[in-house]
Amino acid sequence: MNKKKYLTADEVEDLKDACETSEEKSIVRDLTDTGMRLSEVLKNRSNFPTHHYT
Numbered sequence: 247m248n249k250k251k252y253l254t255a256d257e258v259e260d261l262k263d264a265c266e267t268s269e270e271k272s273i274v275r276d277l278t279d280t281g282m283r284l285s286e287v288l289k290n291r292s293n294f295p296t297h298h299y300t
Contacts, residue, residue, distance in 0.1 A: 253278070 253261070258278050265271040277284060 261274050
């Protein structure tokens with residue numbers, strides 16, 4: 247049986263520090279605050295409009 251490994255507060259801060267944009271920081275914050283998995287976000291992304299900025 248696989249034991250789930252959760253990120254420590256320090257690891258989350260390291261992830262936020264590594265982000266290059268505020269959008270990346272928001273994604274990390276939202277995932278850690280809600281407990282969602284990235285795979286869940288990607289699976290549901292078709293429910294949201296996409297915007298391409300140039």
